[in-house]
Amino acid sequence: MARFTAASALGLSFALSAAVLAPRTDALTNLKSDWDAYTSQLVIPDVIDMTGGGHIDMQIGRTTHNWTDSTSGEDTVVSGEIYGYALKNATPAFPGPTIKVAKGVPISVAWYNELPVPHLLDDSVESTIAIAESHCYPYCGVPTVVHVHGLESPAKYDGLPLRTIYQNQSQNFVYLNNQSASTRLYHDHANGLTRLNVWAGLMGIYIIQDADTEAAINVDVDTDLPLMIADRLINDSGSLMYSDDNCQAGVTRWVPESYGSVNTVNGVVMPFTEVPPAQVRLRIANGANARHYNLTVPFASQCQLIAKDSGFVQVPEDVPTQLVIYPFERVELLCDFSSDADGTTYDLVDIPTVSVTTTYDPRIMQFRISDALKTANMTSRTLPASLVQRKDLKKLYQELGGKNRSIILGEMDVSTNCPTKSLIRYRGVEINSTTIKNTLVCTKGKVEKWHFQNPTDDSHPFHWHVVNAQCGASDDEVDTNGLKDVVVIPNAGSDRASNVVTQICYVACTPDEFLIEGSERGAAEYNFDTSEPYVAHCHILEHEENNMMSLFQLTDKDDDAPNDDGSTSTTNEITTTVILSAMGMSVLGAIATSLSVL
Ligand SMILES: [Cu+2]
Structure with a gap:
């Protein structure tokens, strides 16, 4: 659609600001609190292998998402509406598919805004914050734009909040990927709607692979798990809620921070996953809007920290038993479960250090050692003393x-x-x-x-x-x-x-x-x-x-x-x-x- 004019923007501003004081209809009632932990299986997002370069069309859409699965103790699968990313004609997912690229091999992605109006979290849209590019909501659809966090891209392809994609529009972004092997993230960055669009599910993992380097330093292990941890508010019927913890109720719908009451990993509430008694690479990302995690890693002594946000660390580090990770930070661990007995379980939990009025279940996920997953080529290899040498x-x-x-x-x-x-x-x-x-x-x-x-x-x-x-x-x-x-x-x-x-x-x-x-x-x-x-x-x-x-x-x-x-x-x-x-x-x-x- 055509960009609106300055005159019409002023009109919208007046019309929308009148709605600011309207009462919310989605106050945080009936938050689901009786979740069964560690009964639903961790979902590993589909991988779009772009290591050979090329082009993909991606949609930004809305769908029904399962927070639990049929193996959980729930009577029925708990599901609700979310926003997600997917290949153009596939079903949107939260988190979106993992986009895997090779260092130095450029790709292009056309991002299509297929989000319907109203916004999934319409009652939390604050028109005085959704200024400029997003102030045309809902008449221009749900504004969105995709930023790949940590990429070195020209500004026009960076997914900046000034580069809005409106309803039924698309933008073609080129990613050069001329960077070190690392775990990056892609997520919404729409001006004034980022917090709601991301909370609704618009995030995914973007991996830059450097196969030769990773093989040379023995980190290219068979079991390589992305773990996108994000707290959310979900009610008894499975609907996604956004915080109303607002100390100026009636004045603004903006909240200083939105904290969830339950944790999801790759979109599943408190999942479990089976891992082989072998070396496992964990790419941990914090996808929360505001919560920083103080992760208790019960198997920390079996792991080494091999990467931080932008690539490998120079020298592998011991993993603290409490690993602090703030929103959109990433850490990669290489853990060795080869001496763990079949059936051994480890629970990953948070020790919250922020006091929040909303109740909070600090459990995150469970790892289970399964001999059945072990194959003959899973031999434990030793990390070199140095993973990368960087200038001072x-x-x-x-x-x-x-x-x-x-x-x-x-x-x-x-x-x-x-x-x-x-x-x-x-x-x-x-x-x-x-x-x-x-x-x-x-x-x-x-x-x-x-x-x-x-x-x-x-x-x-x-x-x-x-x-x-x-x-x-x-x-x-x-x-x-x-x-x-x-x-x-x-x-x-x-x-x-x-x-x-x-x-x-x-x-x-x-x-x-x-x-x-x-x-x-x-x-x-x-x-x-x-x-x-x-x-x-x-x-x-x-x-x-x-x-x-x-x-x-x-x-x-x-x-x-x-x-x-x-x-x-x-x-x-x-x-x-x-x-x-x-x-x-x-x-x-x-x-x-x-x-x-x-
Ligand atoms: Cu801050």
């Missing part, structure tokens, strides 16, 4: 003369400590991708040093599109073993101090291939046009959608501004700016009386 980012920062920048992650609160929005501040200015007051920048071909402050009550998983980072609580604690595209920025503590740097990040605004020791790629050699902006944002989707997202631009040269390493703005400057900008926010229910950045 801190040294590159020094050698290449990278910039120092200071970033503040903050939030606006009303007097009841109720957040009205999140925010990012840089050089004394509040920035976000909706008002485009400023843009976070990074000099292409450099490694920069970013100093993060976080005077809020939450830790924020910060995600840069197109680039990677290595971070630590201090300069001496930077994790140089792995490469990350989501980094947790811890909060400063209960006093919400705004002058404490809680995380130092070396941000490599270079292709990730350049960072491999001996690579022939140049530091600025992306091999595609990088002149258009990307975004950087908190990956708690409710935060991202309410202003904790900024445009993010790779610049060809340094901006010549002085370094601002760890510097903070004066209190007056922050106060004035924040109040003025906050007053313009239509979700603000009252004059802000406390500012976390003060």
